[in-house]
Structure formats: C-alpha cells, structure tokens
Amino acid sequence: MKTSRFFINTLRESPNDAEIISHKLMIKAGLIRKNASGIYSWLPLGLKILRKVENIVRKEMEACGAQEVLMPGVVPSELWIESKRWEEYGPELLRIEDRHSRAFCLGPTHEEVITSLVRNEITSYKQLPINFFQIQTKFRDEIRPRFGIMRAREFLMKDAYSFHTSQKSLDATYSEMFNAYSNIFKKLHLEFRAVIADTGNIGGSGSHEFHVLADSGEDFIASNESGSYAANLEMVGLNQKLRESDKSEKSNEIIETPNVRTIKEVAKFFNTTIQNCIKTLLITDGDNYFCICVRGDHEINFVKLKKLLTVEKELTMASEKDVFNIMGCPIGSVGPMTKKCPVYVDNDAFNCIDFVCGANLEGFHLQNANWDRKQIKKIADIRNAVDGDPSPDGNGILKIKKGIEVGHIFKLGTKYSNSMKAFVTDSNGDSIPMIMGCYGIGISRIVAAAIEQNHDENGIIWPPPIAPFLCAVVPINSKKSQLVNEQAEKIYQQLSELNIEVILCDQNKRPGVLFSDLDLMGIPIRIVLSEKNIKNGKMEIKLRKDNEIVLWDLNHIQSFVKKFQSGEIG
RNA sequence: CGGGGCGUGGCGCAGCCUGGUAGCGCACCGCAAUGGGGUUGCGGGGGUCGUUGGUUCGAAUCCAAUCGCCCCGACCA
Numbered sequence: 001m002k003t004s005r006f007f008i009n010t011l012r013e014s015p016n017d018a019e020i021i022s023h024k025l026m027i028k029a030g031l032i033r034k035n036a037s038g039i040y041s042w043l044p045l046g047l048k049i050l051r052k053v054e055n056i057v058r059k060e061m062e063a064c065g066a067q068e069v070l071m072p073g074v075v076p077s078e079l080w081i082e083s084k085r086w087e088e089y090g091p092e093l094l095r096i097e098d099r100h101s102r103a104f105c106l107g108p109t110h111e112e113v114i115t116s117l118v119r120n121e122i123t124s125y126k127q128l129p130i131n132f133f134q135i136q137t138k139f140r141d142e143i144r145p146r147f148g149i150m151r152a153r154e155f156l157m158k159d160a161y162s163f164h165t166s167q168k169s170l171d172a173t174y175s176e177m178f179n180a181y182s183n184i185f186k187k188l189h190l191e192f193r194a195v196i197a198d199t200g201n202i203g204g205s206g207s208h209e210f211h212v213l214a215d216s217g218e219d220f221i222a223s224n225e226s227g228s229y230a231a232n233l234e235m236v237g238l239n240q241k242l243r244e245s246d247k248s249e250k251s252n253e254i255i256e257t258p259n260v261r262t263i264k265e266v267a268k269f270f271n272t273t274i275q276n277c278i279k280t281l282l283i284t285d286g287d288n289y290f291c292i293c294v295r296g297d298h299e300i301n302f303v304k305l306k307k308l309l310t311v312e313k314e315l316t317m318a319s320e321k322d323v324f325n326i327m328g329c330p331i332g333s334v335g336p337m338t339k340k341c342p343v344y345v346d347n348d349a350f351n352c353i354d355f356v357c358g359a360n361l362e363g364f365h366l367q368n369a370n371w372d373r374k375q376i377k378k379i380a381d382i383r384n385a386v387d388g389d390p391s392p393d394g395n396g397i398l399k400i401k402k403g404i405e406v407g408h409i410f411k412l413g414t415k416y417s418n419s420m421k422a423f424v425t426d427s428n429g430d431s432i433p434m435i436m437g438c439y440g441i442g443i444s445r446i447v448a449a450a451i452e453q454n455h456d457e458n459g460i461i462w463p464p465p466i467a468p469f470l471c472a473v474v475p476i477n478s479k480k481s482q483l484v485n486e487q488a489e490k491i492y493q494q495l496s497e498l499n500i501e502v503i504l505c506d507q508n509k510r511p512g513v514l515f516s517d518l519d520l521m522g523i524p525i526r527i528v529l530s531e532k533n534i535k536n537g538k539m540e541i542k543l544r545k546d547n548e549i550v551l552w553d554l555n556h557i558q559s560f561v562k563k564f565q566s567g568e569i570g
Numbered sequence: 571c572g573g574g575g576c577g578u579g580g581c582g583c584a585g586c587c588u589g590g591u592a593g594c595g596c597a598c599c600g601c602a603a604u605g606g607g608g609u610u611g612c613g614g615g616g617g618u619c620g621u622u623g624g625u626u627c628g629a630a631u632c633c634a635a636u637c638g639c640c641c642c643g644a645c646c647a
Contacts, residue, residue, distance in 0.1 A: 012596055012608070013582045017640050027581095037639065143571090146640085261646040281647050292647095299645075317644050332646045358647065477605050512607035519607090530606070540606095 001469065002492075002504045007044050010517050020216050022451035023148030025460050029521045031447075038145025038153030045521065046447070048468040050156065053446050054135055056187050056465065057158045064180045066131040066160050071113045073137055077103035079112035083419050094141045106139035111416045111438060114161040118434070119422035125165045128424065128434065129173055133160035135443060150404070150448040160439040163417075165426055170435045174206065174411055177439045181210050181407050184441070189463030190450055193403060195221045196231035198303055206411040210441075211403025214452035219405055220384075222398045224391035233400060234303040236385040237392055240347040248353050250368040252337075257365045261332030263296040270356045270367060278349055278357040278369070280334045282318035282326065282341070285311040289318060289326055291343040293336045293357075298348060298383040308344065308380050333358045335366060342377040350379045404449040405442075412436040451522075460522030461545050464570070469503040471495055472523045474515075476530040479508045487554065488529045491539065494557050519544065525564065527557075543570055 009030040017034075018024040026032050031046025042050055058068065077095070080086040086093075086105075094106040107113065114132060122128065138157045145153050160177065164170040178194065185192040190212050197209040209232055211221050223230035260269045267274045277296035282289055283305065290309060292300055302315050309315070323331050326340055335358030336343055354368045389398045416422065417433035426432050447466075454461045464470055473495070475481075475488035488504060495502040503523070505514050511528075518526055528540040538551040541560060552560050563569045 009580095009597095011581060015581065016576085016583095019641080034639095144641095263645085263647080265646080279645075279647055281645075283644095302644085317647085320646095323647075327647090330646080334647045474606095480605075508605095510605065510607085510609070512605095512609080515607050517608085528606080532606095 001502070002506045004506050006503065008517070008521070009043070010520055018148060020147045020150065020452070021455055022150060022216075022448040025451055025455060025520070026148055026448065029460060032149060034148075038142060038151070040149055040152060040154070045468050049447055049462070049466050050444060052466040052468075053188065053450075054156070054158070054443050057184055057441055057443060058135060060180045060184045060187070061133045061158070061160060063183075064131075064176045066133045066162075069114075069117075069132045069134050070136060071107070071110050071117070071134055073107055073139070074104050075107045075110075075113055077105060079116050079420075080105060083112050083115075083416055085112070092140045092142065094139055107136075108138055108140040109440070110134070110136075110159055111161065111412070111436075112420065115416045115420045115422045115436070118161075118163055119417075119420065122163065122422075122434070123424055125424050125426045129162060129164045129169045131160055131162040131173060131177075133158060133439075148448060149444050150452075152444065155445065156443040158441040158443055162437040162439070163422075164435040164437070165424065165432065167435060170411055170437050174409065174437050177409055177437070178208060181409065181439070181441070185210060185212070185406075187465055188446065188450065189465055190446075190453060192406075193221055193223055193230045193401070195223070195403075196235050197408065198232060198235055208409050209405050210407030210409075212406050212446070212449040212453055213401055213403050214449060215402055216452050217402035217404040219403050220400055221403045222385050222389075222400050224393070224396040224398055226395050228395045229391045229393040229398075231392075233384055234301055236301075236389075236398070237304075238347070238381050238383070238385055238389060239392065240351070240381070242347060242379065243351045243353075248368075248370045250354050250370070252369050253367045254359050254361070254364055255367050256363060258363050260365065261330075266356055266365060267296065270365070272356060276352060276355050278336060278352060278355050280336045280358055282323050282334060283315050284318045284322065285309070285313040285315055287313075289322070289341045291334075291336060291338060291341050292346075292382060293343065293349045294346040294383045295349045295352060298346065298386065300382060301384045304380075305344075305382055308378065308382065327360055329358070329360050329362045333360065333362050333364060335360045335369075337366065337369070337372075337375065339375070343375055344382060345371065345376050345379050346382040347379060348383065350376075404445070404452060406446050406449050407439075407441045409439040410437060412438050455522075458516065459520035462522040462524055464524045467501075467522065467524050469501045469523050471500055471502045471525040471527060472518050473502060473504045474511070474518070474526060474528045475505065476511055476528060477508075478506070481531045483534055484529050484531055487534050487539075491527060491529065491554075491557055495561070498558065498561050500561060524570070545570075 011028045014024040014028045018027055030043055032040045032042055034040055077086055096104050135158045139154050142153050145151055162173045193211050195209050197207040220233035222233050222236045257269055260266055263274050263277050266277050274296035278293050279296055281292045283292050294300055306315055320331055327334050338360055350371055357366050357369050359366045385398050387400050391398050414433040414435055417436055422434050423431045424434055451460050473488050473492050475484045478485045492502055492504040524544050526542045533540055537554050539554050540549055541552050542549045
C-alpha cells in the first residue's frame with residue numbers, strides 16, 4: 001500500500017473529550033471518529049487493526065471446532081420475553097419498535113437467539129455437542145459510556161454458545177475454549193491473566209474472565225507468582241484463622257479526638273498503626289442497614305458481603321445523612337459498639353486486640369477496645385484481598401494488578417434451555433434440556449486494551465500481529481532524488497513479494513512529519529532510505545519499540561525479514 | 571438519577587463579564603523557498619456562534635427553555 005492511495009488522517013491535538021490514552025491515541029492516529037456518545041466509526045486504518053484481531057479470534061475458534069454463524073442485530077422482543085430478560089435486563093437493553101408497533105431490541109448478547117435457533121435445528125443427542133460462534137456488532141445502552149471504544153455502547157464482539165447433553169461434555173468444551181482464549185491472547189502478543197470470575201446475573205456454575213494487564217484497567221485481579229491461582233479481586237476467598245484467645249486485660253477508654261476523622265488521622269492521633277484501627281461502615285440495601293467492620297487498612301468486598309447478608313438488592317454505602325440519623329454521629333465517629341443495627345466483623349478485624357475505633361459520639365474514639373462476641377451478628381471473610389495475602393490455593397502470596405476485561409467464559413447450565421424449551425432426545429428416548437456454555441470476547445475492546453498496554457509518549461506501539469502495517473518505507477527527499485525513489489520502490493516491492501504488509505510513504509512529506517506520524521500510528525518497523533546510505537549500499541531500519549537504528553545491507557531485506565519473523569530481532 | 575463543566579469553520583481554543591454584526595493556532599487550497607524529528611514566507615477558501623423563544627434599534631454576548639457532549643458520584647466510617 002502507498003500513502004497516496006490509503007486514507008490516513010492524523011491529528012496534532014486530540015479532542016478534549018478523550019480521557020484515557022488509548023482513546024486519545026485512537027483519535028489522534030485516525031483509527032476512529034465519534035458519531036455520538038459511545039458510538040464510533042472505524043476509519044480504514046483502524047478497521048485494518050480491528051479485522052486482524054477479528055481474524056485471529058476467528059481462526060482460533062475454527063481451530064477448536066466452533067462454527068461461525070451470523071445472527072441478527074435487531075432481535076424480536078418475543079424471544080426476550082420468553083427468557084424473562086425483557087423485564088430483567090433493564091435500561092441497557094435498547095428497545096425499538098417497527099412501523100407496525102412490534103417491539104424489538106438491539107441485541108446486547110445472543111443467548112435467546114441462539115437458543116431459539118438451536119431448539120429448532122437440533123433434536124437429537126447425536127447432533128451434540130455443538131458450538132456456534134459469531135462476530136457481530138452488539139449494543140448495550142450503558143449509563144455512562146466512556147473511554148472511547150473501551151466502553152462503548154456499540155461494539156464488536158465474538159460470542160460463542162455451546163450445547164451439550166452432559167455436564168462432562170460441557171466441561172470438556174469449556175476447557176477447550178479456555179485454551180483457545182489463552183491462545184488468542186498469546187497470538188495477539190498481549191500480557192493477560194485468566195482469572196476466576198463471578199457468574200454475576202447470567203447464572204451458572206463456573207466462569208473465567210480474561211484480562212489484559214494495564215495500569216489503566218478498571219478491574220483488580222489477584223494472582224500468585226507461580227500462576228497457580230488467579231481471580232478477580234471480588235472472588236478471592238480468604239481463609240484466615242480466627243485467634244483463639246478471646247480476652248484482653250484492657251477495657252475501653254473513651255478519648256476525645258477533635259478533628260480526627262480518617263483512619264490515618266486516627267492512627268496518628270493514637271500513635272498506633274492503621275492495622276490496629278477498626279473501620280465501621282454503614283451499608284444499606286435500600287431497606288436495611290448493616291454495620292460492617294474491617295481493619296483500617298482493608299476494604300469491603302461487596303460480592304462477599306452480598307452473599308453473607310443474603311440480600312437481593314445492590315449494596316451501597318449509607319449516605320452521610322442516613323449515618324447521622326441512625327448512628328447519631330457523623331461518619332468519622334461511627335464505631336462497632338452499637339445495637340442500632342446488626343454488626344458484621346471481618347475475620348482480620350476480629351483478630352485485633354486492644355484496637356482503636358469510633359465511639360458513636362461526635363469527636364470521640366475508643367482506645368483499647370475489644371470485641372464482645374454477643375454484640376456481633378457474624379464474623380466472616382468480608383474484605384478484599386491485598387498485596388501479600390496468602391494465596392487461597394496455598395502457593396505463595398497474592399499480588400494485586402489492574403486489568404481490562406476482554407473475555408469472559410461461562411458454564412450456563414440449563415437456564416436458557418429450560419426457560420426457552422430447548423430440549424433434545426437423549427439415548428434413552430427422554431427429552432432433556434440442553435446444557436449450555438457461552439463464551440465472549442470484546443474484539444473492539446481488545447484494540448483499545450492493546451494500546452493501553454503498548455504505547456509511549458509518541459504514540460501506539462502495535463504488537464506485530466495486529467499492526468495495520470508491519471512495515472513502513474520512508475524515502476527521504478524523494479522529490480529530488482531519483483535514486484532514493486527507485487530504491488524505496490524496490491524495497492517496497494521486495495517486501496510485498498515476501499508477503500509483508502508494507503506502506504510506502506510516497507507523498508514527499510517532510511521526514512519529521514512522517515516519523516512522528518509513523519510513531520503515532522505504531523508501525524512496528526520503519527525502513528528509511530536516504531541518498532547517503534544508499535550510496536554506501538545501506539538502508540536504515542528502526543523498530544518502533546526500540547530507539548536503536550541499524551544499518552542493513554540494501555540488497556538483503558530478506559535476511560532482515562527472516563530474522564524478524566523468527567524472533568531473532570524484535 | 572444527583573453534582574459540576576462545556577457547546578464559536580474539520581481539530582484545539584479566544585471573544586461573552588461591560589451587547590455594535592466573529593478572531594487565533596493546527597488542518598485545508600495556491601505560489602515560492604526548504605528538505606533526516608511536526609520548516610518558512612506570501613496569498614486564499616471555509617463558521618445562520620448547538621437549537622428554539624424572549625429582551626433590545628441591534629444578541630456569539632443578556633434572559634428562559636430545550637437538545638447534545640464531557641467529568642465526578644464507595645472510604646472522613
């Protein structure tokens with residue numbers, strides 16, 4: 001490809017609504033343009049990248065036996081009513097009507113459609129297991145789309161659905177898909193973790209998320225060094241032992257603590273550690289209030305807490321007003337010694353002796369406080385894991401990292417096959433619901449995640465497998481030098497013949513402009529041809545991710561390509 | 571949904587307070603010079619100032635409504 005024939009439009013400044021680096025770079029490099037909040041057009045350069053990700057995913061799906069289908073983006077409401085999700089899914093489901101006032105939605109996921117398809121096509125256990133996938137635009141009407149393509153309303157997703165007659169068969173396919181996903185991220189050259197995940201409201205018995213590691217990630221994932229354990233932070237179950245001795249010699253003293261509110265301030269005031277302070281948080285599900293106590297250095301894990309409290313609704317922190325009304329003191333003075341609502345204590349908090357906590361009296365804290373079991377409703381694992389906690393599988397300690405969720409696989413079970421009556425006849429002649437698995441990958445999100453993981457101050461640094469062009473050929477001052485022109489064209493031809501995706505900068509722009517554009521666009525290999533070097537039989541090769549420039553024999557581009565492809569270089 | 575902010579050529583912004591008929595940088599077009607990290611000079615084209623209504627002789631500017639966009643909204647416990 002030549003730049004004279006390929007649309008590239010880079011910007012010097014990014015629009016002010018771009019927040020994170022991948023969003024800024026995608027706009028500056030001219031990969032995407034916004035049409036509305038969370039809705040984007042892909043320009044040719046961006047689409048090339050998107051297609052590469054898509055094809056890597058497609059190949060891997062096909063390699064593990066999944067078959068591609070394409071379902072509609074506009075889905076009739078009947079299917080969603082059947083699965084009960086027309087009510088359950090909430091406002092993220094964009095509902096529309098046709099000219100006959102018939103209700104449809106824009107598909108945010110396709111369990112309903114695939115289940116309806118399969119129940120009509122598959123009737124015998126002999127046709128199973130089977131695994132269908134599609135790569136398709138999804139729409140989820142997010143409350144707050146942000147971060148560009150990272151959390152868009154319209155996005156490209158690969159979703160696969162498998163059908164089985166036994167749990168064993170589902171387990172086998174699930175594990176194949178797990179491996180396929182791992183292969184995909186390896187082939188994309190992305191650093192990732194597969195982690196144990198919450199099944200959330202999709203339900204089912206098992207689930208893993210795939211995260212691309214990046215500092216800007218919104219999810220926290222915990223893993224040990226050996227890699228034998230990795231989980232979403234919300235899923236990390238800790239098994240601390242409770243201390244045996246229950247008593248302390250000391251008894252509460254109430255101390256006036258003017259203007260001391262935060263745990264840090266409290267610890268400083270009492271000249272103790274934050275580990276020896278107890279945070280008491282008032283949590284509500286909208287109807288009931290709960291006193292939750294964790295150590296000063298710990299945070300509540302709402303997934304665990306929700307299970308512990310066996311509440312249906314989402315839990316939130318009580319408002320300042322509510323806290324005052326219920327506890328009779330401001331937030332900063334709340335303490336666990338109360339009968340005003342049930343008290344739940346985290347294991348590690350319970351293990352504290354002679355600790356400091358709020359006194360439920362404005363401007364006062366308790367010193368040398370100790371637990372009274374009678375006042376505690378439950379002692380349990382309520383907190384988030386932190387760096388250094390022992391790994392739940394017993395191997396080493398945990399480290400917390402940030403990740404971007406790019407894949408999620410579920411064992412669905414029979415939730416949809418039951419509600420939508422997707423039955424097959426088994427070998428005994430009985431009609432049984434098919435057991436299902438579902439497997440999603442955010443294709444467009446991977447593009448953004450890859451940038452979050454691979455960039456520098458000058459722009460994107462594409463992993464070669466998804467670079468829009470692997471190589472750029474830059475003739476210096478080609479307008480004036482026939483020699484440079486000819487050589488550039490020659491190298492361009494040679495690379496093309498070697499099946500290298502190459503772009504020739506044939507528009508006689510200034511070198512500075514070209515270099516910064518190529519850096520911004522993240523082209524992995526840059527080959528520069530100048531009169532001086534050509535006369536010495538050399539060309540200049542620089543990798544985007546390195547600063548080094550090497551001079552290479554002009555006649556041996558093949559040897560460079562070979563070395564690059566074998567991994568010897570780069 | 572609550573709080574905050576912003577809508578002015580494709581992009582980034584100024585002008586608004588104190589009303590007088592729109593400006594800067596980038597990008598774009600033409601000419602010339604320049605030619606290894608966003609070069610310089612000269613000359614151009616492009617905007618009903620988000621929309622609607624109001625005040626006024628006169629509105630980008632003041633008032634009202636409306637639409638859109640962005641940010642924050644779970645740690646003072």
